[in-house]
Structures are given as structure tokens and as C-alpha cells.
Amino acid sequence: MTVKDERIKMMNEILNGIRVLKLYAWEMAFIRSITRIREKELGYIRQKAIIGAISNILWTFTPILVGITTFATYVLLSDSNILTADKAFVSLALFNLLRGPLVSFPNMINSIVDARVSSNRIEKFLNNDEIDKYAVDRVSNELSHGNSVNIENGSFRWSNLVDGPLVLKNINLQIHQGLLVALVGMVGSGKSSILAALLGEMIKVNGRVSISGKIAYVPQTAWIMNTTLKENILFGRDFDKKLYDQVIEACALEQDLVMLPAKDQTEIGEKGINLSGGQRQRVSLARALYSNADIYLRD
Numbered sequence: 229m230t231v232k233d234e235r236i237k238m239m240n241e242i243l244n245g246i247r248v249l250k251l252y253a254w255e256m257a258f259i260r261s262i263t264r265i266r267e268k269e270l271g272y273i274r275q276k277a278i279i280g281a282i283s284n285i286l287w288t289f290t291p292i293l294v295g296i297t298t299f300a301t302y303v304l305l306s307d308s309n310i311l312t313a314d315k316a317f318v319s320l321a322l323f324n325l326l327r328g329p330l331v332s333f334p335n336m337i338n339s340i341v342d343a344r345v346s347s348n349r350i351e352k353f354l355n356n357d358e359i360d361k362y363a364v365d366r367v368s369n370e371l372s373h374g375n376s377v378n379i380e381n382g383s384f385r386w387s388n389l390v391d392g393p394l395v396l397k398n399i400n401l402q403i404h405q406g407l408l409v410a411l412v413g414m415v416g417s418g419k420s421s422i423l424a425a426l427l428g429e430m431i432k433v434n435g436r437v438s439i440s441g442k443i444a445y446v447p448q449t450a451w452i453m454n455t456t457l458k459e460n461i462l463f464g465r466d467f468d469k470k471l472y473d474q475v476i477e478a479c480a481l482e483q484d485l486v487m488l489p490a491k492d493q494t495e496i497g498e499k500g501i502n503l504s505g506g507q508r509q510r511v512s513l514a515r516a517l518y519s520n521a522d523i524y525l526r527d
Contacts, residue, residue, distance in 0.1 A: 231269045238262060276338075283334035291323040298323075357388050363428040365438040369405075375440065376523050377403040377426060382435030384425045394433065395421050405440070405522075420448065423525045441522025448527045450512035452503070457485075458492040461514045471518060479514040481507075 242249060242258055249258060298319065302309050379401040385392045396418055403409050411419045424430045425437060427445060453460050461475065476482055476492075484507050488494040496503055496511075503511070516524055 231265065231272060235262065235265045235269055238265060280334055280338070287333055288327075291327045294326075295320055295323050359428060360432065361428070363430075363432045363437065364426065365436065367438045367440050369440055374404050375402050375438075376405045376407075377401060377440075378436075378438045379422075379425070380436045382425065382437055383433040384421065384430040385433060386421075386430060388431065392431075395430070396425060399425075399435070420527050423527050426525060439523065442519070443523045443525060444516035444519045444521035446509075446512050446516045446524070446526040450505075450508035452496060452508055452511060455495065456490075456493050457488065457496050457511060460496065460511050461492075461518050463515050463519070465518065471520070475514045475517045478517060479510045481510050481514060484510065 238258075238261060242262070249255065299311055299316065303311055379399050382396065382399040382401075383394050384396040384399075385394050387393065399422065401422070411422060413419050421430060423445070425432070426439065427443070428437075458472075461472070476485070485491045513526070516526075
């Protein structure tokens with residue numbers, strides 16, 4: 229199972245980065261890596277098949293061997309033990325009843341092992357720490373005093389460890405409604421972390437975070453569904469043609485729609501594989517604008 233997971237992980241990485249892989253002509257290098265992992269996996273599969281075949285042979289012939297051994301032991305133990313036809317056929321019938329469970333026993337062992345591995349994975353996932361749904365307070369406009377975003381003495385970290393390092397420490401931030409605010413800083417200074425803290429995705433050590441209004445988030449790496457461009461923008465919401473046209477114009481997607489074969493009905497593929505980076509970002513931004521939110525967080 230471990231080798232199989234390694235191969236599947238490698239294949240996912242290759243398929244997700246197939247464009248870069250082709251661009252740099254890395255096909256042979258990755259073919260060798262996949263082949264090496266696959267050969268190792270096939271070795272385990274062969275071992276499993278051989279062990280399974282031997283087990284099936286043993287368990288299939290066990291009733292016959294048991295019958296011969298039982299009858300021989302019964303006759304040899306005492307001269308008074310006479311093996312009659314009724315005793316022999318009844319015994320053979322009982323032995324045949326045991327054949328089915330004995331044949332399925334090896335498969336049952338394999339199923340138990342596979343089930344245990346899957347159960348451990350599910351247990352590991354379920355034991356992950358939950359996101360604190362109370363990390364961000366939702367307040368009404370009356371209680372927000374005109375602030376859409378408010379952080380008071382907030383300290384945050386990514387690690388679940390109690391002694392984990394603080395990424396953001398003693399942050400105080402107030403943003404009034406209707407303002408356009410830009411966070412500027414060096415790489416790794418915590419700009420994206422502040423947005424994550426506002427979304428409740430960081431662990432709040434102390435302080436208070438309050439949000440007034442509906443939030444729309446545009447991440448650095450655009451998240452694209454394997455569906456049409458239009459459905460990616462609507463994101464399950466009802467279609468409003470006036471709002472939709474305004475969003476298309478505001479996000480400069482009109483020229484992109486002209487280039488696509490089926491306009492906004494074009495299937496853009498998983499993760500926007502047939503869109504450029506700029507097009508993916510514009511689609512992601514259009515989705516946020518179409519949600520008609522009160523607060524837009526653009527990373």
C-alpha cells in the first residue's frame with residue numbers, strides 16, 4: 229500500500245505539472261522514476277499473488293487431507309473401529325461444508341489487512357485538529373462601529389504545538405467599510421498570514437478578530453473547478469445576467485471569452501489546465517466579485 233501510494237502521488241504530480249514537464253523535456257527522467265516505483269510495486273504484487281496461490285492450494289486440499297487423516301486415524305486407533313459407508317459419507321459431507329469457509333479464509337485475511345490500513349488512514353484524518361469556528365467573531369453593522377475588519381492584540385501561529393512559533397504577534401488592525409487597503413511588505417513578512425487569520429485558518433493564541441459582512445477570498449493560486457468557465461464564476465449561485473456581464477467587463481474577461489471555442493461554456497479542465505495563469509486569476513477574481521460580498525480579500 230505504501231509503494232502504491234507513492235506511485236499515485238508521483239503520477240498526480242506529473243499530471244498536474246505536465247506542461248512544465250514537457251517544456252523542460254523531463255519525460256525520460258520521470259519515466260525512469262515511475263518505472264522504478266512500479267517495479268517495486270510489482271515485486272510486492274508478485275509476492276502477494278504467490279502467497280495467495282499457495283494459501284488457496286493448501287486450503288482447497290485441506291478437507292481432502294483432513295478426511296484421509298481422520299479416516300486413517302479412526303481405523304488404526306482400534307480394531308473395533310470399522311469405517312462403514314454411512315460414517316464415511318456423513319464425514320465427507322461435513323468436511324465439504326468446511327471447504328467454502330476454508331477457501332475464503334486467505335481472501336478474508338487480505339481484506340482484513342486492507343481494511344485496517346484504510347481504517348488507520350481515516351482515523352488519522354479524523355484525529356486532525358478542527359478549525360476553531362470561534363476564531364473570528366461575526367458582528368453586525370451596528371456593533372462594528374463602521375469597521376469591516378478589526379483585529380485587537382491578535383497573535384497567531386500555524387503550528388498546533390503549544391510552544392509553536394508565533395507568526396503574527398500583537399497585531400492591531402482596523403479597516404473601515406468601503407476603504408481600499410493594501411498590505412505591503414517583504415517576502416515572508418506575513419501579508420498572506422494576516423488574510424489567513426481573518427479567514428480563521430490560523431490558530432489564534434490571543435486577541436480578538438471581528439468581521440462585519442460577507443467575505444470573498446481570492447488566493448494567490450487560483451482554484452478552478454473542472455467545469456465550464458461560467459459555472460466557475462457562478463459557483464453554484466443563481467444566474468444574474470446584468471451582474472454577470474458587469475463582472476465579465478470589470479475583470480477584463482471579454483477578450484478571453486472571444487478566444488475560447490465555446491465562449492463561457494468552454495470546459496476549462498481540472499485546475500484550469502487549458503487557461504493561462506492570468507486567465508485563471510481573472511476567473512478567480514470574477515467569482516469573488518459575482519458573490520457580491522462586503523469584504524474582498526485578494527492575496
